[in-house]
Amino acid sequence: MRISTKGTYGLRAMIDLAIFSQVRPVSLKKIAARQEISELYLEQIFAKLKKNGLVMSKRGIQGGYYLDQDPQDIKVKDILEALEGDLSVVSCLAENSEPCNRSAICPTKVLWKRINRSVQRTLDAYTLEDLIVEAKYKDSDLL
Amino acid sequence: MRISTKGTYGLRAMIDLAIFSQVRPVSLKKIAARQEISELYLEQIFAKLKKNGLVMSKRGIQGGYYLDQDPQDIKVKDILEALEGDLSVVSCLAENSEPCNRSAICPTKVLWKRINRSVQRTLDAYTLEDLIVEAKYKDSDLL
DNA sequence: CCTTATTCCTAGTGGTTTTGTAAGATATCC
């Protein structure tokens, strides 16, 4: 029932990126240092983020990653789904799953659906902008 | 972000047990057949359920498992926590985890806490009795 | 007592996922 480090690292990295990439692209080396995450691992995470259209990149010297959208237009849900895949708590309710043969009589389905809905609602309600506000509030260096 | 089959099987098995163990203990063989779950795997699941005081057992011939409490007194949350361990979506908010060193400045903690709360609320709201009602409603054999 | 049906207990196991490393190719700026 855990979100993996791909999701948690990726979310923190996106907040970092949103804060620091306003002037120029930010290199993974910088994010890795600030967030204490393996740079090589971040490469894989950002490959997924890019494939899902959540970040843009510029190669070469002075290159790095940056956001193309306003943070308030990026939902936390989009980031986590890009990194974790489907977020259903049970696989039989995932997007691309053939329904199990007990679906019609399954007494637990209603419960799993309700948990899914409440998670989705929370995830939908939060945007990257909300987390930036939280970050600036918590990090005394930025006050 | 998935609940494993230990949790999903175990919950279904508990519903089965609640319905069928009112007269005499129910053997795992019976539950395994009705629920289409490996009997040997169910043994491990019921070992955990018993260790957490959710079921009682009787050995030997005519033995099996049974409930000691009313289904309305057994929360789904208790069953799932017995089988899955801590249900926090991130490990740093789990019961027995030393807090991570970034806790004080972590901008994502507030989000994870909110997801945890909404999951817990749903899990707290459902009792085994609720799922029995659902099972009887869905299974035409019992109507 | 003996057989049989059951729980109980400990290990093992093959497959998948997680959490990274490693090495090199490609692009960009100066």
Added chain:
DNA sequence: GGATATCTTACAAAACCACTAGGAATAAGG
């Protein structure tokens, strides 16, 4: 052309998942 980036693919150790295996202990019925 050199330095600094992203990009791509492959590999690997460790953990986790979903079981299976083998046997010990217990209880009921004959």
